[in-house]
Amino acid sequence: MPNVWPHKDELYLCTPIRISPRNNYYIVGFQPNATMHTAHHMLLYGCLEPGSNDSVWSCGEMQTNEIDDLYNTASPCRSGSQIVYAWARDAPSLQLPEDVGFLIGKNSAIKYLVLQIHYMHKFPEGKTDNSGVYLKYTKAPMRRQAGVILLGTGGVVAPNRVEHMETACTMSEHKIIHPFAFRTHTHGLGKLVAGYVVRRDESGDVWQLIGKKDPQLPQMFYPAVSTPVKPGDVLAARCTMNNTNGYAVKIGPTNKDEMCNFYLMYWVEGSSPLEKKYCFTTGPPYYYWSRAPQNFNRIPDLEASTV
Template sequence: MMDKKIIFVVFATLGCILLTSALEVDTYDFLMPNVWPHRDELYLCTPIRISPHSNYYIVGFQPNATMNTAHHMLLYGCSEPGSNESVWSCGEMQTNEVDKMYNTASPCRSGSQIVYAWARDAPSLELPKDVGFLIGQNSPIKYLVLQVHYMHRFPEDKRDNSGVFLKYTKRRMPRQAGVILLGTSGLIAPQRVEHMETACTINENKVLHPFAFRTHTHSLGKLVTGYVVRQTETGDVWTLLGKKDPQLPQMFYPVVSTKPIERDDVLAARCIMNNTHDHVVRIGATNKDEMCNFYLMYWVENDTPLDQKYCFSVGPPYYYWNRARENLGNIPLSEI
């Protein structure tokens, strides 16, 4: 397989376009190197190394995949990749199963953060004006790792190059983008509608400007909702960030409220799941399992994004908002 640890170079196999703002944007084709998904429920990762001598800002993402081929894709930013291989097996929840074709490792060895996510034939994403994900010299992101989840085994004569075309520039963006992922562990009892909930307090002295959100579940998800909770003397005030049926294209949608998020505000997310099966369904890596994820994309002005990249709870039956250490009040009722 071809070596994908390629240094990001401005003029290497790139197409250049000029935007109306005179921002020069190049394209990098970050694709799986003709891999063979040789078994069901396979997660594969491939990396690129960013040049340590320059800063780059990712300003757009154009997916090169279909839901018939890839269940979902994640783009990780890493300080170190999970492996030195050109491709490796990188299931989100590793099992004891030994893969005879690919070595097994996590997407990142250190410095893991989500940069982009795609599923269900979601379209391209272009970031707002003057907003970009900083990678390279002055960023903790020294590598990008593309993870693709293949639900089904491919025929022996078929290979895949799913991935994403990255739009980037060397021009400094005054607004750095970041993503925080809210999610849960837990289980859903048989024949039950369950609320899977999580919440975390912002403990950093930063002002976040939310601009997009994305939801992700598997087949049992009915509605995923994200909020900002501001605790006031008269009670907790819940502001909707976004809600979406996760069975729709799992793209990044504009947030409902762009009101800045500040220190001591609480981010909260809820997935409403309907388990029509006669068995327990748990959070896990395969399509037979479930996931409850709410991605919030934001920017900060002349600052760096949150050090906190993830906000997870243990989920049901042990965790709900009314048991959260944030002592949440005025909790919204079920929306279905």
């Protein structure tokens, strides 16, 4: 961030960098330069076009119609949006596996990187911020390209209720992806987030755990169970939420709202990552695994909700 002034609570700010179109680069590591006392969370987007030509703009994805008196308002990306990296709760650096990198630049759909930071609290007048992420990269070709798919939900957590917010998407592209890291993200109500690959055999569904974590721990990328995900397999995620409040809490952008996100980082051998970057459902009270179009059976209710 170029010494920005977060002048109000719950502000999302974005800043871009343009990648040289003449070269290919491979990002192989991420080193955060931020603390949770300053930044609630950071997202690094890959874009075909940035959301604005400004050096900084207001970019809350769920509140882009809000008028800001200091910064112009736009989405992080105008086109080609995908998430490359995410950070929260003082998570440490991330190094990708050997021979794996995010391709950006000449032969990639990522022509710009846009950093989004959520500032939960406004800064005093005159105090600015330059939090961000250091990128480790190389020009040496990598035989395995990295990608991220974000699984998440909309929905509402009713008052005084333990709720399951669930999502699932069938993999329809003719690619095999190899998960190697996962990250969970909720706000204060989240107790556990779990991600699975679901395969069907003669006897029914087989639920293979990719990873699960208490989202109140540092929201870093943790090692995933290595299991190839093939065409026809289903990626699924559940957030277990405990709302002890006497009022409903909806999915939304502020800390008073909730989020249910499972980030899956993967690599593909010798080809480009998935075109599908996001897997979202409407969430409760409309969507649950038990009534999903895939007609799931053998749902691992206990395992998916307990540490």
